[in-house]
Amino acid sequence: MHYPKISIITPSYNQAQFLEATLQSVLDQNYPNLEYIVIDGGSTDGSVDIIQRYADRLHYWVSEPDRGQTEALEKGFQKATGDILGWLCSDDLLEPWTLKDIADLFSNQPSMQVVYGDTTWIDTDGQTIKPRKELPFNRFIFLYEHNFIPQPSTFWRRSLYEKVGGLNDEFDVAMDADLWLRFSEYAQIHHIRKSWSKMRIYPAQKTQRLLVRKNVEKQLLRQRYFGNEPTWSIATKKVVAKGVRLSWKLAAGCYW
Secondary structure, rough: OOOOOOEEEEEEEHHHHHHHHHHHHHHEEEEEEEEEEEEEEOOOOHHHHHHHHHHHHHHHHOOOOOOHHHHHHHHHHHHHHOOEEOHHHHHHEEOOOHHHHHHHHHHHOOOEEEEEEEEEEOOOOOOEEEEEOOOOHHHHHHHHHHOOHHHHHHHHHHHHHHOOOOOOEEEEEEOHHHHHHHOOOOEEEHHHHHEEEEEEEEOOOHHHOOHHHHHHHHHHHHHHEEEEOOOOHHHHHHHHHHHHHHHHHHOOOOOO
């Protein structure tokens, strides 16, 4: 079997509670052509001690102050040399079969540029909250309902990342949504109905803490594609998008 080089970036800051499990979920897959990079923002909670324990299995790591997650990711991807890229936040996990699945898909489908799988929501103790089965990519639902693509279950080719210019540091919360939308301008975003990650859902999680900022950035994305749309129009389309999404998920068996 051909093993394409897969580069995974983990940005982290004061996540010692979860960090070791995250590292193990990647490294314990023993994928033979893995390039794992950890960018720590200068943690003071013992995270660096954890990273050092795995340093001999990492391609690169650093712990230094940065301007946040987007800059950390940009630094990581600048170091990455893999054919396939992805990132895993320091409170999330990859499923044990994920890297092999990704290698198989990209090796057997040369035209595939970007793909996402499903995820499972877990709590701070790692207990399952619920599986999240998703739909194929649809821009209307994506922009007016919510970003339903699970970021840790998403992987893409380096060539596509370079074509779109990488991450945009204008975004602090919706940097993934911005990237997926720019990917969609050049390539089909594929979906596989299989869980590739576990995402922790808890009040201190970044997207939970920064909901106001998230909504502002989401509006910036809508403006890019639809201009300065009237408030009544946005509200109407939100209702339509939610109805379509729920009906589609029900028909596709996503709720069981």
